[in-house]
Amino acid sequence: MSSSLYIVIAGCGRLGSLLANELSRQGHSVVVVDRNEAKFAGLSAEFGGFTVVGDAVESDVLRQAKTGQADCFLATTNYDNVNLMLAQVAKTVFRVPLVIARVFDPSRESVYQQLGVATISPTRLSALAFQAAIQQGSAGQA
Amino acid sequence: MRYILMGGGKTAYFLARDFISKGHNVTLIIRNGDEAAALSRQIRATVLHGDGSDPVLLEDAGARRADVFLALTPHDEDNLVACQLAQSMFGLPRTIAVVNDPENEAIFQQLGITVAVSATRIITTLIEExxxxxxxxxxxxxxxxxxxxxxxxxxxxxxxxxxxxxxxxxxxxxxxxxxxxxxxxxxxxxxxxxxxxxxxxxxxxxxxxxxxxxxxxxxxx
The missing domain is CATH 3.30.70.1450 (Regulator of K+ conductance, C-terminal domain)
Structure with a gap:
């Protein structure tokens, strides 16, 4: 991942804006899509990418973001179903090589992993982190 | 046949009534609690209150034994995910989704939905003809x-x-x-x-x- 990638991020909430700022700082070309323009306030002053206002569930909005040319598509809205749909559209219709969706619900996540959608579940990651912290804590006490 | 209908409003109500009058078995999944309560008094269908794209609720709705799943909400993403879960988790053979963005008609079918219907496209075609x-x-x-x-x-x-x-x-x-x-x-x-x-x-x-x-x-x- 050393060379510059073209990355589309759908959803400019806490996770989306954090990723957009960080990836832009690393020198990647980033386009962020959100249906609420006010959310772009979360982008840092150094953010060098572009923003598109619109509902990414409309294919037309994804085309405006030039999703067809993207190397990577990240679905980071607050809605599992939106992310799951966007990931599949980015992969199947726009043929983006690397697509990742955030999915809170672990049971939904496992179904879509079987369908070939790459997902990251904050719920599952937190559970693992808690368990690791418990193990460390109890090891420290022993 | 056993139908599961997800989504409220007049469309769900009249479709459910029509299926019931033809002797089919109907289960409705409705997100709005008041609407679910009202509908359960109006028609002879099982009415569940909740999110139709929640696997637990789909199981409760009898997705394992149903023949057709209809997703009628105004949110394309919810309709897609509910249909896909019904298919891949519960082996439901036929899924039908209403789409708002006419472009999603072709996309949903590409993503495995049996039939996707766009009211916008149908009305446009009718008017043009x-x-x-x-x-x-x-x-x-x-x-x-x-x-x-x-x-x-x-x-x-x-x-x-x-x-x-x-x-x-x-x-x-x-x-x-x-x-x-x-x-x-x-x-x-x-x-x-x-x-x-x-x-x-x-x-x-x-x-x-x-x-x-x-x-x-x-x-x-």
Missing amino acids: QTTFGAITNLFPVAEGRIVVTEVRLDADAPALEKTLQSLKLPEGALVAGILRGETVIVPRGSTQLQQSDRLILVTQPGNYGEALRILMGEDA
Whole structure:
């Protein structure tokens, strides 16, 4: 991942804006899509990418973001179903090589992993982190 | 048949009522609690309150035994995910989704939904047909548009009047499959003669559609 990638991020909430700022700082070309323009306030002053206002569930909005040319598509809205749909559209219709969706619900996540959608579940990651912290804590006490 | 309908509103209500009157078994999944409570008193269906894209609720709704899943909410993403979960987790054979963005019709079918329907597209098509051709109606595509079925009315100036079908020399790939003459229905043969006000059921491949129309109705068609 050393060379510059073209990355589309759908959803400019806490996770989306954090990723957009960080990836832009690393020198990647980033386009962020959100249906609420006010959310772009979360982008840092150094953010060098572009923003598109619109509902990414409309294919037309994804085309405006030039999703067809993207190397990577990240679905980071607050809605599992939106992310799951966007990931599949980015992969199947726009043929983006690397697509990742955030999915809170672990049971939904496992179904879509079987369908070939790459997902990251904050719920599952937190559970693992808690368990690791418990193990460390109890090891420290022993 | 066992139907599961996800989504509220008038469409869900009237569809559910229609299915029940035809003797089908209906389960409704409705997100709004008040609406769910009201509907459960109005119709003889099982009504569940909750999110239809939640696997636990789908299981409770009997997704394992259902034959058809219909997703009718105004949110395309919820309709897609609910249909996909019903299919892949519970093996539901037929899923039907309403889509708002007409483009999602093709996309949803590509993503495995059995049928995706866009009300916008249907209304647009109807309006275009009705306004463009007075004498041509019911244009609908079969086999992904490789065959077109049209109803054509022969007016007083149609060149095909008083002629037999075999003398018309319709192009290859065009067929008059039926004639509606007043109250009678004729399955035509080559010797059948066409009359004014006949309504022809024309089956064509798209490439031959224009030529067939010109032979039957004249250059204006």
